[in-house]
Amino acid sequence: MPDIIEADDLTKTYNEIVAVSHIRFSVKKGEIFGFLGPNGAGKTTTMRMIECVSPRTSGTLRVFGMDPDTDPARIKQRIGVVPQETNLDPDFTCQGNLLTYARYFDIPPADAEKRAENLLAFVALTEKRNTAIDKLSGGMKRRLILARALINNPDLLILDEPTIGLDPQARHLIWERLRLLRTQGNTIVLTTHYLDEAARLCDRLVIMDHGTFLVEGTPADLVREQVGSEIIEMDNTPEVITCLADLGVPYESFGDQVQVATDASRELAKTLLDRCKTSRVSTRPATLEDVFLKLTGRTLRE
Amino acid sequence: MPSIWSFPRITRRAGKVWQRNLNVFFKTWKVNFFPPFIEALLYLTAIGLGIGTYIGTIDGVSYIRYIAPAVLAISAMNSAFFECTYGSYVRMYYQKSFDAIIATPLSIEDVIAGELLWGATRSVISVTIMLPVLVVFGVISLPFSLLAIPLAFLGGLTFAGLAMCFTAITPSIDTLNYPSFLLITPMMLFSGTFFPLSVLPAIFQYVALAIFPLTHLVALMRMATLPSVGALLPLNIAWILVATIIFCIISINLMRRRLIV
Numbered sequence: 001m002p003d004i005i006e007a008d009d010l011t012k013t014y015n016e017i018v019a020v021s022h023i024r025f026s027v028k029k030g031e032i033f034g035f036l037g038p039n040g041a042g043k044t045t046t047m048r049m050i051e052c053v054s055p056r057t058s059g060t061l062r063v064f065g066m067d068p069d070t071d072p073a074r075i076k077q078r079i080g081v082v083p084q085e086t087n088l089d090p091d092f093t094c095q096g097n098l099l100t101y102a103r104y105f106d107i108p109p110a111d112a113e114k115r116a117e118n119l120l121a122f123v124a125l126t127e128k129r130n131t132a133i134d135k136l137s138g139g140m141k142r143r144l145i146l147a148r149a150l151i152n153n154p155d156l157l158i159l160d161e162p163t164i165g166l167d168p169q170a171r172h173l174i175w176e177r178l179r180l181l182r183t184q185g186n187t188i189v190l191t192t193h194y195l196d197e198a199a200r201l202c203d204r205l206v207i208m209d210h211g212t213f214l215v216e217g218t219p220a221d222l223v224r225e226q227v228g229s230e231i232i233e234m235d236n237t238p239e240v241i242t243c244l245a246d247l248g249v250p251y252e253s254f255g256d257q258v259q260v261a262t263d264a265s266r267e268l269a270k271t272l273l274d275r276c277k278t279s280r281v282s283t284r285p286a287t288l289e290d291v292f293l294k295l296t297g298r299t300l301r302e
Numbered sequence: 303m304p305s306i307w308s309f310p311r312i313t314r315r316a317g318k319v320w321q322r323n324l325n326v327f328f329k330t331w332k333v334n335f336f337p338p339f340i341e342a343l344l345y346l347t348a349i350g351l352g353i354g355t356y357i358g359t360i361d362g363v364s365y366i367r368y369i370a371p372a373v374l375a376i377s378a379m380n381s382a383f384f385e386c387t388y389g390s391y392v393r394m395y396y397q398k399s400f401d402a403i404i405a406t407p408l409s410i411e412d413v414i415a416g417e418l419l420w421g422a423t424r425s426v427i428s429v430t431i432m433l434p435v436l437v438v439f440g441v442i443s444l445p446f447s448l449l450a451i452p453l454a455f456l457g458g459l460t461f462a463g464l465a466m467c468f469t470a471i472t473p474s475i476d477t478l479n480y481p482s483f484l485l486i487t488p489m490m491l492f493s494g495t496f497f498p499l500s501v502l503p504a505i506f507q508y509v510a511l512a513i514f515p516l517t518h519l520v521a522l523m524r525m526a527t528l529p530s531v532g533a534l535l536p537l538n539i540a541w542i543l544v545a546t547i548i549f550c551i552i553s554i555n556l557m558r559r560r561l562i563v
Contacts, residue, residue, distance in 0.1 A: 014563060053404050087397070089402065103321065
């Protein structure tokens with residue numbers, strides 16, 4: 001069976017500006033695949049090409065084995081989209097949004113009502129059935145958008161920053177629902193800035209910057225390969241810097257902190273405590289965030 | 303990138319956008335049905351009966367009977383034009399509804415075609431509400447005046463297409479004011495609406511016939527309500543048909559250019 005998404009040499013330029021440059025990836029059935037990267041990395045552009053709303057400039061792209069350029073309606077019939085920007089229809093209630101959206105997919109009205117009811121329950125919004133969109137909180141709106149994306153029982157769910165701006169409760173609810181969807185065999189592609197979110201959810205992910213992929217793999221593998229298992233943190237003092245340089249330990253310093261990535265934290269921490277005149281040496285497990293910052297740098301993006 | 307002249311591929315799914323707008327319209331039907339009704343009453347009493355007292359007849363027709371078809375044509379123009387400028391712009395830009403819809407099997411061509419059809423439908427609704435008022439005033443004759451309904455659809459589609467061209471290129475909602483008062487307002491006054499074009503210098507008559515869609519719609523409406531066939535009937539019909547096709551095709555392609563990047 002072919003993969004759900006296959007992209008090769010995929011490129012998108014907007015008036016000479018290259019947004020996505022020659023990327024290659026495939027997404028298998030039933031996995032959660034993540035796109036990480038700073039603002040402007042090309043994540044949303046990639047999502048929009050998969051969603052068949054933005055034509056590619058060059059390269060090949062197949063979704064369910066079909067070409068978005070020639071078969072957009074048949075592809076879109078099987079996709080659910082959670083866009084970055086909330087675009088619920090303010091002229092309708094929660095239920096009205098789902099029913100109106102169902103019509104775009106040719107879902108018969110009786111069937112649509114049943115699905116809308118189930119989906120409102122799925123995202124815990126049953127009681128808001130008849131509430132106008134502008135009366136919903138940010139978290140409720142995101143949940144309703146998730147429900148809307150599921151109205152056509154999609155084989156592929158695409159989420160662009162699904163939990164942006166949500167409180168922890170709402171984020172956890174969405175995560176839990178996404179994992180539930182995966183166990184039901186759905187394929188999910190998402191973009192996120194939240195590294196903990198990616199680490200929790202994604203089976204595989206890519207880190208993108210300036211339109212190209214920097215790395216690809218499972219979250220655990222990426223952390224191990226790129227950073228090591230643990231991070232030692234110390235205060236950023238001249239003594240510590242000199243000491244690390246003397247010991248020949250590679251380090252990274254920024255702000256008031258010095259970080260050393262290692263696979264043998266216990267021994268190294270002991271050495272550092274003994275040799276460097278520092279009051280604070282703490283160790284923590286390395287995370288995806290360390291990989292991300294290592295690869296994309298600490299410079300602020302627009 | 304398709305040119306602005308290429309014929310857009312529209313599917314029957316366009317009807318779903320039309321239906322969405324219809325649903326929203328009927329949710330607030332009381333406020334939506336009232337204005338055309340009041341508008342007809344106001345025009346007929348103030349201009350028809352008021353000013354009409356001093357005018358008497360135009361081309362052998364009482365003044366109130368003369369302006370009655372213009373009231374219908376102007377209402378058809380305004381309904382479609384404002385629906386497909388401000389209405390469509392709000393849905394496109396502020397509500398992001400078009401973005402939401404093109405993530406479903408609908409294409410942008412379907413969405414805009416649905417909006418255009420809906421604009422024409424607004425014209426039909428307005429004219430249909432006005433007709434009984436005009437009948438009660440006894441200023442239009444039946445059954446030929448019922449032709450005003452299909453004419454409202456055709457003329458509505460003309461103005462919907464024209465409006466959507468502006469919506470496709472406007473930088474903001476404020477700049478939509480320009481076509482409203484530089485095009486729609488002059489058109490309302492100088493299209494053979496409240497006085498015959500023949501009283502104007504020849505050059506104005508040619509301009510009105512060449513570039514004002516309303517001139518042709520008023521002429522056709524007048525033929526239906528009097529009823530009396532005018533000499534320019536073939537020109538009026540041909541002009542409206544050709545303009546409608548051109549406006550609608552260009553507007554869909556311009557919208558595609560604006561929204562699909």
